[in-house]
Amino acid sequence: MDYVLRRLAAALPVLFGITVLAFLLIHLMPGDPAQIILFGSNSTPEQIAGLRQQLGLNDSLPRQYLDFLGQLLHGNLGTSYLTQNSVAHELLSRAPSTLVLTFSALAVAIVIGVPLGLAAGVRPNSSLDRLCRGFSFLGVAIPYFFLALVLVLFFSVKLQWLPAIDDGTVSSLIIPAVSLGWGYSAILTRLIRGKIIQEYRSDYVKAARAHGASESRVLMRHALRNSSIPAITTIGLQFGNILTGAAITEVIFGRAGIGSFLATSITSKNIPVVQGAVVLIGGGYVVINLIIDLIVGAVDPRTRLATAVA
Incomplete structure (x- = not known):
């Protein structure tokens, strides 16, 4: 329980x-939200000033914060300037x-990453190991947005097997998921x-082999178990990176998620939505890392002891 409380206390700052x-971030960006909202409506300076007063934009930054x-x-995450709907409702409807x-x-x-990492680690310097390392180098070197465009050109434009734009089907999820997950699978492989x-x-491990343990038992009972702790930590960290x-x-493939909604809200300087989206994504990142810390603490009691000593 003390370990949980310490991790919670560390997450609050x-x-x-x-x-x-x-x-x-959003308040330091140039542009007046009131002018953007009233753009194209032949608004007068008085209307703009009235809207600024209504939205609370005339208050000092400390007061607004x-x-x-x-x-x-x-x-309460606030109310959208454009739709007058709850920001929480707008974001949660796009979260799935x-x-x-x-x-x-x-x-x-x-x-992809776990099996390749195991295969390469069990037979180091073999042909399979070199193949896996080559894959990991490519995965780290190629940006996921560039890979997304390559996959769209090949599977959507040339072969016409998969849709390039989200249409709500499972097949439209394949290219975005592969392009986003490819680089992180390479990181897992190397780790x-x-x-x-x-x-x-x-x-x-040498002692286990000397006592006649099979290679599969050595791998699953000893090597893989002790390798799982950094792997779990990395997977948790990568979840936050993948989320961002x-x-x-989503912008590339036209998916109606939080990311594409955030992009349009930044353009229109819809302050409550941008603030709410950043807090939601950042808070999700912190919660996931907290959960990973607790899982690692449960798997390896030495982690809890090290934290208590620190």
């Missing part, structure tokens, strides 16, 4: 920093699309390969 960042923070503490893409990309990373090689050189990367991927 991060959450506070996210609220400050979310507030400052305190109002924003007060709303957050009451579970973003989460489906994020979990699909994470599944791609795990399904697991290195840990398996390191574990195979340890004394307890999904925002860009």
Whole structure:
């Protein structure tokens, strides 16, 4: 219980920093939200001034931030300038699309990265190992948005097997998930390969072999178990990275998720939506990392002891 409380206490300053960042980023951008909202309506200066007063834009930045923070503490993300709907409703209605893409990309990373890392680590310097390392180098070197365009050109334009734009079907999810998960699968491959090689050189693995343990038992019972802790941590961190990367991927493929909604809201300087989206994504990142810390603490008690000593 003490370990959980310590992790929660460590997360609170991060959450506070996210609220400050979310507030400052959009307010430091050039442009007047009132003018953008009334653009094209032949609005008068008096109408613009009235809208600024209505939206609270004439208040000082510290006062606006305190109002924003007060709303957050009451579970209120504010109201959209453009639709007058609750920001929480606007974001949560788009969250399933973003989460489906994020979990699909994470599944791609795990399904590809873990087996390749194991195969390369068990047989280092073999032809299979060199092939896996070549894959990991390509995965790290190629940006996911460039890979997305290549996959669209090949599978959508040339072969016409998969749709290039989201149409609500499962097939339209394949290219975004693969392009987003590819690079992270390469990271997992390199991590697991290195840990398996390191574990195979340890004394307890040599002792297990000396006592007649089979290679499969050595791998599953000893090497893989001890390699799982950094792998779990990496997967948790990559989930947060994939979540933020999904925002860009949604724009590329026209998916109606939080990322594409955030992009249009930044353009229109819809302050409550931008602030709410940044807080939601950042808060999700913190929560996922907190969960990973708790899982690692449950798997490896030494982690809890090290934290208690620190």
